[in-house]
């Protein structure tokens with residue numbers, strides 16, 4: 001693979017940005033990787049690990065001369081970063097982000113970017129419950145999807161960013177922002193909320209002790225606890241920014257839950273069996289599409305660099 005961007009600026013140096021840096025190095029996609037993060041501690045850790053060629057103190061400094069700028073901060077922090085970098089961007093630079101919500105990021109960032117740049121929001125559907133610069137690993141995006149939202153950007157700029165994500169190991173899909181937010185509400189955001197709730201319920205239930213929950217956690221609950229360990233700031237921002245779609249899906253979820261609750265109360269085994277037969281077919285579809293495994297476990301110890 002050859003160089004696609006001469007200088008890539010990573011704003012935010014957590015799980016996603018550090019994984020991108022490792023994957024860029026693996027494939028030789030960037031002439032130079034420049035990074036920055038909010039705190040001196042994260043910048044120091046990134047320097048120590050060495051996944052960037054240079055780590056600088058501010059976002060305004062990081063984007064100087066960059067032909068690709070990646071915003072890899074929580075969704076609620078995107079606007080301030082956009083405002084800081086807007087005046088410092090080079091002509092024809094592509095600006096993208098990796099935020100889990102797209103409409104809110106477009107509304108927050110686009111007004112700050114000059115016309116001579118290309119803003120192409122993105123979302124890699126890959127992650128772990130770990131965060132920070134030590135959590136990243138080169139294989140995170142392998143065989144995962146990355147959704148790009150061109151939002152009127154030039155085709156050539158979108159094709160170039162698409163080739164870049166493919167070089168990172170991902171498959172690329174193009175979508176509009178509102179559809180992205182609805183799809184992700186179904187496949188990721190609402191399931192996270194349900195996992196948070198279920199773990200909260202177990203925690204509140206005084207008749208079942210904490211040690212029993214830990215000792216007898218079979219696969220279902222154990223998976224919930226892994227999801228519910230995800231970063232609180234990131235997920236707070238996701239729900240605040242994807243409010244409408246989340247509320248719509250939660251409304252539907254509640255209706256279905258009531259229907260199943262009623263079937264259990266009235267002893268209607270047929271309803272339950274039919275329902276579980278339908279859902280089992282969805283699981284088979286996911287397996288056939290090769291999307292049934294988590295990303296490899298390299299980052300789980302938080303020490304992979």
Ligand code: NAP
Pocket residue numbers: 012013014015016017037038039040042043072073074075076077098099100101123124125126127128129130131132133231234
């Ligand atoms: P992370 O590991 O927690 O890293 C976040 C980075 O953003 C850190 O460098 C942090 O700086 C910086 N940051 C936090 N708050 C900030 C603020 N108010 N202003 C400026 N910088 C700030 O997060 P991540 O998992 O890489 O997530 C980054 C983005 O990717 C989020 O928008 C998220 O929605 C999206 N995403 C995440 C996943 C996932 O599973 N984790 C998957 C797909 C997309 P300090 O370290 O200095 O505090």
